[in-house]
Amino acid sequence: MLVIDGCTVVTMDSGRAEYATGHIAVDGNRIVAVDAGPAPASLHAGRRVSAAGCLATPGLVNTHHHLYQWATRGQAVDATLFGWLTQLYPVWARIDEDVVRAAATAALGWLARTGCSTTMDHHYVFPASGGDVLGATVEAARAVGLRFHPTRGSMDLGTSAGGLPPDEVVESRDQISAASQAAIDKFHDPSPGSMLRVGLAPCSPFSVTADLLADAAALARSRGVRLHTHVAETAEEDEYCAEHFGCTPVQYLDSLGWLGDDVWIAHAVHLDDGSLRRLAGTGTAVAHCPSSNARLGAGICRARDLTAAGVAVGLGVDGAASNEASSLLGEVRQAALMARAAGGPEAMTVRQALELGTIGGARALGRSAEIGSLERGKLADIALWRIDTLPHAGIADPVAALVLGSRPPLELLLVNGEPVVEHDHLVTVDEQLAAEAARRAAARLTSSSG
Numbered sequence: 001m002l003v004i005d006g007c008t009v010v011t012m013d014s015g016r017a018e019y020a021t022g023h024i025a026v027d028g029n030r031i032v033a034v035d036a037g038p039a040p041a042s043l044h045a046g047r048r049v050s051a052a053g054c055l056a057t058p059g060l061v062n063t064h065h066h067l068y069q070w071a072t073r074g075q076a077v078d079a080t081l082f083g084w085l086t087q088l089y090p091v092w093a094r095i096d097e098d099v100v101r102a103a104a105t106a107a108l109g110w111l112a113r114t115g116c117s118t119t120m121d122h123h124y125v126f127p128a129s130g131g132d133v134l135g136a137t138v139e140a141a142r143a144v145g146l147r148f149h150p151t152r153g154s155m156d157l158g159t160s161a162g163g164l165p166p167d168e169v170v171e172s173r174d175q176i177s178a179a180s181q182a183a184i185d186k187f188h189d190p191s192p193g194s195m196l197r198v199g200l201a202p203c204s205p206f207s208v209t210a211d212l213l214a215d216a217a218a219l220a221r222s223r224g225v226r227l228h229t230h231v232a233e234t235a236e237e238d239e240y241c242a243e244h245f246g247c248t249p250v251q252y253l254d255s256l257g258w259l260g261d262d263v264w265i266a267h268a269v270h271l272d273d274g275s276l277r278r279l280a281g282t283g284t285a286v287a288h289c290p291s292s293n294a295r296l297g298a299g300i301c302r303a304r305d306l307t308a309a310g311v312a313v314g315l316g317v318d319g320a321a322s323n324e325a326s327s328l329l330g331e332v333r334q335a336a337l338m339a340r341a342a343g344g345p346e347a348m349t350v351r352q353a354l355e356l357g358t359i360g361g362a363r364a365l366g367r368s369a370e371i372g373s374l375e376r377g378k379l380a381d382i383a384l385w386r387i388d389t390l391p392h393a394g395i396a397d398p399v400a401a402l403v404l405g406s407r408p409p410l411e412l413l414l415v416n417g418e419p420v421v422e423h424d425h426l427v428t429v430d431e432q433l434a435a436e437a438a439r440r441a442a443a444r445l446t447s448s449s450g
């Protein structure tokens with residue numbers, strides 16, 4: 001039994017209970033008590049964390065990322081999405097499992113440092129000579145200790161067939177189908193409390209064929225795994241869909257059976273009212289990536305309109321190559337600020353922003369019965385933030401301190417009851433070794449560019 005005592009607790013439960021001073025007890029990988037006041041003496045803790053000056057929240061949930069991109073940060077820094085992709089595809093064509101392992105370990109380590117306990121990964125570049133790049137991300141997640149939802153991504157529409165990616169980074173539909181089935185067979189764990197669930201994720205309307213989207217939906221539904229893709233990210237994508245399919249991106253997905261409560265889509269920036277209602281009506285969830293959208297000048301997602309319509313909205317840092325910061329807590333702040341910049345000061349409260357980063361993300365990944373809030377019986381994924389030091393001491397509202405202030409030191413991050421971060425440092429992997437390996441991986445990709 002581990003007891004965290006004397007902290008402010010923001011539960012994100014259905015009543016949004018908050019305790020100015022409270023406690024949380026963890027037995028194994030489950031939360032067994034969350035309440036106001038000091039922990040009862042009857043709780044016999046093997047470890048007791050005196051947490052005065054701290055704020056406990058659910059561990060944050062990251063609903064969109066490309067871990068391998070940690071090795072290609074800081075490139076095409078002033079480009080639009082299509083310009084950025086066109087510059088980076090040839091670099092990504094040279095990744096292999098060693099590069100991906102180093103990039104993913106660093107990316108996951110930093111996600112943990114920013115309060116993330118569960119993350120997805122969308123991996124869609126599989127060079128023929130690259131080895132087991134998906135397996136490398138799984139290895140990295142096990143080493144860092146995060147709950148992991150990797151998706152087997154794919155691209156089959158190269159430049160010669162009218163797509164955006166160069167032909168050398170696309171695969172055939174047969175290859176993709178076989179690899180997707182193999183990924184589910186090898187890694188997917190559907191059991192309660194699972195640390196690893198696989199999804200399928202063709203990349204985007206301009207890099208995959210309609211046949212591939214249909215294949216993926218059929219396979220996902222036959223195997224009971226979730227579906228993910230990029231949709232409605234930029235105005236250019238709108239134009240591409242109008243020209244090639246004669247409809248909006250969301251209508252295109254709809255025509256292929258790609259909307260439903262087993263689907264979550266990244267971005268959803270350019271939505272008309274009809275598309276927004278259709279997402280709500282079908283139970284399709286959204287991964288909102290505010291920093292990436294701002295960095296690429298893509299636009300501002302209608303996050304509050306989506307949540308008001310009942311859509312499950314989570315947050316994503318998106319790939320590190322379009323969000324060098326890759327801080328999940330940073331996305332909570334960015335979501336609040338961008339919503340207000342577009343819609344006024346009441347467009348998103350600090351608590352609504354934190355909802356997106358916690359229970360909203362859990363809903364988007366289909367895990368809201370298990371994670372995303374601090375409740376008795378849920379999995380012990382807990383972030384404990386220190387808010388009594390120089391940048392935060394004296395801020396009246398602890399949630400405002402967390403969401404609007406600087407990133408606070410992370411006193412403790414528990415994932416499945418196990419410490420991953422203590423006193424603002426990773427305890428599962430060596431941060432300096434991870435940083436050095438990531439630097440070497442990035443240098444190798446750059447030096448082989450010729």
Ligand SMILES: [Zn+2]
Nearest residue numbers: 230266318319
């Ligand atoms: Zn993305």
